[in-house]
Amino acid sequence: MAIQLTDNVSPAARRDILDLEQKISSFRAGDIADEAFRKFRLTRGVYGQRQPGVQMIRIKLPHGRITADQLVRIADLSDKYATGNLHATTRQDIQLHFVKLADSPQLWAELEDAGITLKEACGNTVRNVTGSARAGIDPLEPFDITAHAYHIFDYFLRNPICQDMGRKFKISLSSSEKDSAYGYMHDVGLVARIQDGKRGFKVMLGGGLGAQPFSAQTAYEFLEEDRVIPFIEGVIRVFDRYGERQKRHKARMKYLLNDIGLDELLRRVEAETPALKNKTVEVNDLPASVGELYPDRSEVSNYQPNVGPASSENPRFTTWFRTNVFEQKQPGWYAVQLRVLLGDMHSDTARALAAIVKQYAADDIRVTVNQGYLLRFIRPEDLPAVFEALDALGLANPGFDTTADITTCPGTDTCNLAISSSYGITRALESMMHDEFPDLVFNDDIKIKISGCMNGCGQHSVANIGYHGSSLKNGAYVLPALQVLLGGGFNGKGEGLIADKVIKIPAKRGPDSLRYLLRDFEANAFDGEYYSDYYARQGKNYFYQLLKPLADLKTLVDSDYIDWDHTEQYVTEVGVGECASVLIDLVATTLTEAAEKLGWAREALAEGRWADALYHAYNVFITGARAALMSHDMPTNTQHGIVSDFDKTFVGSPSQGEPGFHRAEGDFKHLVFSINKEEPSAEFATRFLAQADAFLQTVQAHREKQLEREGAPELQELTQAQDS
Missing domain, CATH: 3.30.413.10 (Sulfite Reductase Hemoprotein, domain 1)
Incomplete structure (x- = not known):
């Protein structure tokens, strides 16, 4: 059955969804290796579960923000394609479990119709941009970081610099010095500050969890707000080029920072400045697609409550008010925090919650980093009614974000x-x-x-x-x-x-x-x-x-x-893979990948996106060089290492009866790394793309001659790798 796409689905999302459908079909026909398909689907938010044959769908919600109608849409789709459960995560996403792979494109299409994406929710991409749920109403904040979170999300979504990194990359924004978004454990952690009357951020780099957790290092005590996105772009470009790619457990940015040191990392980031798409990015308001976050602004500023918060004789209301409610920075308005056991909410509960929001609160629900929800702009006289309505849903348990809230x-x-x-x-x-x-x-x-x-x-x-x-x-x-x-x-x-x-x-x-x-x-x-x-x-x-x-x-x-929630004797086991191993020609697969990137470069050039065209062309060089090295059984790792090894291996003197790719050692490195020596322009992008095109044709010809001389390659076995 053909995917149903409405006019609300953007052209970019439309292509992504149809591409996912096509790749699923090719995968089932055995035309795509399992590992290659796994890499592809992860960047579309489709994640293999422990149980065979079903997927977890991760819905990417920048800053954890969602409207009442969007919450209803997710609840309806959970009923239709999943289990009727909505799982809130520590990265302010919502996940649906037990979804059939074949249903994932249509599910995505119906999410995009409501302005919600799966793109880059998993995989080696810039993951969901998280932030303080109280942003915009936080009495301690110097300014509202919500617009910054959205602009960072928009800037890096589908950005060529972060489509094929060695590992994932995480960014958070905290609204105050309390660092409630845990910036110190992120690849980039930002804390809002004002200095000399200017807005900006403390910038932390290289934090991360996992088997070897690292605290982030402070790169800047204060960086002006219009320089933040370009700086992050520079960091990602450096991570993409120099980050580990073979040893997965060492492939996070925290290890690169630990290896080269903060001063050297910042020097390399500075060296990327000429190549940046934008040297400054102004953040004055929310993107037009986001819509209004608050009730009518005049209503907010002019509201004068006749009384304080309404009281109730119910002692449970008193405890709830003490632990789950706070007065916003907007005088007279209150926010309500929902404690949600395990982060799980049934679809019926979610729809009822959306109705409460529409009646009593702003259309601005925030998923919190501790797997709860936050409702905003509630009048004090409405708090008893809100408590009763939430209590009927099991959402008025006291102790939000306390010791009792795990x-x-x-x-x-x-x-x-x-x-x-x-x-x-x-x-x-x-x-x-x-x-x-x-x-x-x-x-x-x-x-x-x-x-x-x-x-x-x-x-x-x-x-x-x-x-x-x-x-x-x-x-x-x-x-x-x-x-x-x-x-x-x-x-x-x-x-x-x-x-x-x-x-x-x-x-x-x-x-x-x-x-x-x-x-x-x-x-x-x-x-x-x-x-x-x-x-x-x-x-x-x-x-x-x-x-x-x-x-x-x-x-x-x-x-x-016997483990908790189980009755059988415990055994350690890894989840079942989704399919059997396959045999493929790794070099041919890599060359196909390079050709696909060349197509993206041409498209960006035709649309006048010079910086994007340049980075896609750069990746053609990297992927083509990797294929050439693989054809000679040479290991590949970092992008910088691939360029250096190719430069040494395929230098001008004849090799096995074939000419080299360049005349002198250093020529290839100089060509490829010229990407950050000039400003993005039509002339530079056109020239660089033509050079990448010619290079790929040369690699393909080299491979064809090699196969004529040596015969068909031994096929390599690829088996299911773990998602993360």
Whole structure:
């Protein structure tokens, strides 16, 4: 059945959707290698699940912002194509699970009709741009960062410089010095500041989580706002050129920064300046496509409440108001925060929530980094009615973003990489705290975060108390385990810290571990002491000894061999791949990829997008050179390394009866890296593209002669790799 596309779908999105449909058809016919298809679909937000034959669809919501109608559209599509569940993530996305691969193009088309995209939600791209959910209403903010988040999102969406990076790239914007968007764990973290009357940002670089978490380094204490996007572009161009591409676990920008140092990285970024599409980018307001964020502005500025927040005799309302509601910077207006267990919301609940928003709030819902939702511009007299309506939906639980509100990833419920259950232990911990530590709904100093593995989707490394899924061996048996991490998050000085791994314990002892930690803190912490400061004062060994009895495997019982939310004995396993391995000619596949990039370069040139044409042409050189090196069984890695190796290997002297590609060593490098020596222009783009075209033709001819001489190549086996 043909994809149904409405007039609301942009030409760029239309082509993406039809391309996805065509690639799915080719993949099913066996014409595309599994690994190549995996790489393709990930950049379209289609992610393989643990369960065979179904996908997770990640919906990219810049800054976590969504309208009521968009929420309804996602809920309806979850009913139609998924399970009726909407999962909010720590990157302010919404995910749908158990979607058939064949349904993903039409699902995408129906999202684009409502102004929502999947493009670059996964894969080695610039991922969703996250930001403080309170932006625009935050009493502590120097200015509203919402427009900046949208402009950064728009600037890098479908941008040639970030379509084929070695790894993903993450950007966040925090509205105040509290760094509520966790800039210190991002590739680029921005914190809003005003200096000498000018708006700008503190800029942090090279943060990241995973098996080896790094805190970001400060590149600028203050960078004027119109220079931020060009600076990020320069950083991405450097990361694309010099970043690791073979050793996946070393391919994040944090490792490049660690290898070459901040000064050298900034020098290389500066060297990219001539090639930048824009030297400055003004951010004065939201893109026209976004629409209005607030109620009528005169209504906001002129509103004078006759009374303060309406009271209620219901003690649950009082607790909810204390923990989930705050007054905005706009006098007399209030915001309401929704605590959502596991980040999961049923489609019926989402539609009912949208109706509440339309009746009582601004059409501006924000998904929060702790997997909740924030509603804005609510009149104080409406708060009791809002509470009652939310309470009927199960969305008025107190304790938003407190100790009792745990952040978690889906774990083994759906993820290929997860080792143990995240959802099950989260329920167990929240239940224990509700029963034994009820006052924790008022404590917003201790954050608990859980991931199903070390990769950190639940952000356990920046928690005061964190857990990630693992396993333990006891003789011939394996049991589910939790790695306990302590001391991350923010300390009393507002500094962002990375947690220490302290001890690994059986997963079923997770509630006991948290019980020990909370009771110890209650008994021994100084009055007003932050948990991470308390951890630093006591030291890692103190907590290791505190929890050591829980790690004793001599006291195991039968239930310890069964994971949370399961009844069968635990076994470690990797999720099932989506299909069998295939045999392909890797060089031919790479040359086809280069030809495709040449087509993109020609299209950009025809449309007058000189900078885009130049970067696509640059990638033709890189991909063609990689194919030539592969044809001689030479390993390839960074783009810079590919150019250098090609320059040395294919220099002018005849090789096996064929002429070289260039006369002297250094010629090829000089040609390719001339991309950042001139301003983007029609003349330069036309010349550079013609040179890339001629180069690719030469590589293709070289390969044809090689095959005539040596015969058909030995086909290479490619099998399913893990998504991330």
